Amino acid sequence: MTPPARLSSVGGMHRGPGEDMRYIGVLVMVLASGLALAQTAPRPPPAPVALSAEKASDVPDTQKLERSSKAIGSMREVLRDVLSKLEEARRAKDVVKLNCVNEKLTQIKGLLRISEQSDVSLQEAVSTRDPTSSAHEYTKVMIAQQKVAQLRTEVEKCIGQLAFQADENMAVEVEEPTNLPGGDPTQPAPVEGIVVRPPPASAVQ
Structure with a gap:
């Protein structure tokens, strides 16, 4: 006695063995196509990274010294320009501009000081052929x-800031005088003590 054919149920429909094999084959092709598209899809560009020592190591030592010297010269020019802006704000007696420029000036001086020290260390590293330190x-x-x-x-x-720019943390306190009259100033009180007399009678009847 021949056994009955195995039936499978997919989506409420019955398929025979041959139909099952064709269904599985189509499913495999769909999955393979999706995998291929996922592999060939372009990847998003990597996030930008800061200048690293590995990239600096590709720069020849002679160019490191030259670029470092030019960079320090450029920073010194910026320092002179900012000092002139500070003097300009001081002559104008603009406290807002003076404080703002002075804050940036302090940071520039610190960065220039660090750069000059690093330039000296760079020259020493190049002379001793220390690529890690030089980079x-x-x-x-x-x-x-x-x-x-x-x-x-x-x-x-x-x-470029306005001279009258106010500090956002500044509080203005207004004191109200104590000797002001009460009541609504738009509705003045009637004047008391005024007597209205009729005009004198005329002599001519």
Whole structure:
């Protein structure tokens, strides 16, 4: 006696063995196509990263020294320009601009000081053929130059501020005088003590 054919139920419909094999084959093809599309889909670009010591290591030592020297010279020019802006704000007696420029000036001085120290260390690392240290010190100078350029832009914004700009944390307290009359000033009180007399009688009848 021949056994009955195995039936499978998919979506409420019955298929025979041959139909099952065709259904499985189509399903495998669909899954394979989806996998291929997922593999060939373009990946999003990587997030930008800061200047690293590995990239700096690709720069020849002679160019490291040259670029570091130019960067420090550029930062010194920015320092002189900001000092002139500070003097301009001081002559104008503008406290808002003076404080704003002075804050940026302090940061620029600190970055320039660090860069000059890194430049000396860079020269020593190049002379001793220490690629790791030279790349590290070179990177510090380049990053400091970028920050100084940004601070210079912020100084220009400081100079463009209005002289009467108020501090957002400043509180204004108003004291009300105690000798003011009460009542509604738009409705004056009637004047008392005024007697209205009729006009005198005429002599002519």
